[in-house]
């Protein structure tokens with residue numbers, strides 16, 4: 231009885247409308263597509279006729295808005311420009327393929343347990359948008375709110391965790407400090423004994439935190455933006471920005487020139503290069519951050535675990551792989567390769583926390599580029615050049631901020647007024663000395 235109910239519900243889901251047009255209409259001229267269960271089977275076996283999730287367009291000679299960077303920030307900005315403000319004559323440019331930068335290289339951790347009230351409010355809005363994103367985009371982004379633990383191994387970090395917990399609570403964000411016994415209940419195989427190099431004294435526990443499928447977020451936003459008429463141009467490198475009399479007039483690209491009065495810099499790694507094209511200098515240095523993934527094993531790790539002292543964080547994906555990350559490398563570089571030093575350090579530190587993982591094998595390692603600012607907070611908002619906007623300097627926090635950054639940058643572009651949530655992150659704060667110190671909320675020490 232139960233099995234036949236389940237089969238019926240799968241068939242119902244499979245025969246209902248799928249795709250952007252089902253929800254958004256077909257503003258870009260796509261035919262709405264509808265699958266029956268048999269279509270899904272046919273497509274699955276034949277691999278043929280899958281409709282494109284987003285379209286390919288010729289580069290137009292002008293757009294109302296040009297977004298540079300086809301990661302989650304750029305695509306979300308385009309999506310919310312169209313959805314919330316009806317601005318659809320928008321191009322998103324990426325010099326590679328969408329999601330090939332930080333959006334495809336991060337460790338997909340979502341949380342809002344920051345240190346400053348401004349940071350907490352901002353990231354809390356992002357978590358709330360992530361919570362509804364699958365429904366909003368009609369695309370499963372697999373957000374798993376499994377909880378997030380930041381371990382404290384000394385009195386100094388325990389004090390910072392208590393501080394963060396109190397500010398989080400004041401801002402309505404669920405966080406509390408818990409002791410080793412409770413940690414052990416959440417993660418039974420973690421070593422909470424006292425006779426180790428760095429005993430665990432407690433942790434900041436943040437139940438709404440978790441992990442997400444980062445590629446799905448990129449593809450979902452791309453599909454949602456495309457369905458509303460946004461043009462996504464991959465393999466289109468920005469080579470210059472035209473500025474005359476203090477305002478943006480156009481963008482030069484490897485595929486041709488575009489006239490536009492609005493450019494939004496949503497890049498990472500190359501954010502300083504793009505800004506310099508418009509004559510805007512920024513206090514950013516770029517560091518690689520390395521990560522690695524193991525072979526898949528049965529699910530055994532529920533929350534995300536972070537240890538600043540041991541410079542490591544770990545989570546288990548729905549596929550069963552363990553995903554590890556570390557601090558940024560101690561030198562500036564644009565390299566996106568992994569190193570043996572990282573692997574050795576990572577393995578040693580992971581085994582101090584969880585000795586039972588000794589036999590697991592690493593499958594892959596890589597790195598992403600982190601644009602670090604002096605106060606570990608982003609740079610968002612207007613610049614001295616009219617029409618040139620910044621959504622950059624994300625350090626190690628970029629992916630989790632994608633939705634709220636897109637929403638607020640879209641509002642800024644549409645209304646020419648900075649939303650309250652991003653006022654603290656303006657570029658001019660460095661002149662005023664009004665820094666937004668968020669280092670205490672970094673996943674691991676830098």
Ligand code: PYC
Nearest residue numbers: 337339555626627673
């Ligand atoms: O801030 O949660 C974080 C984080 C994880 C990996 C890099 N940053």
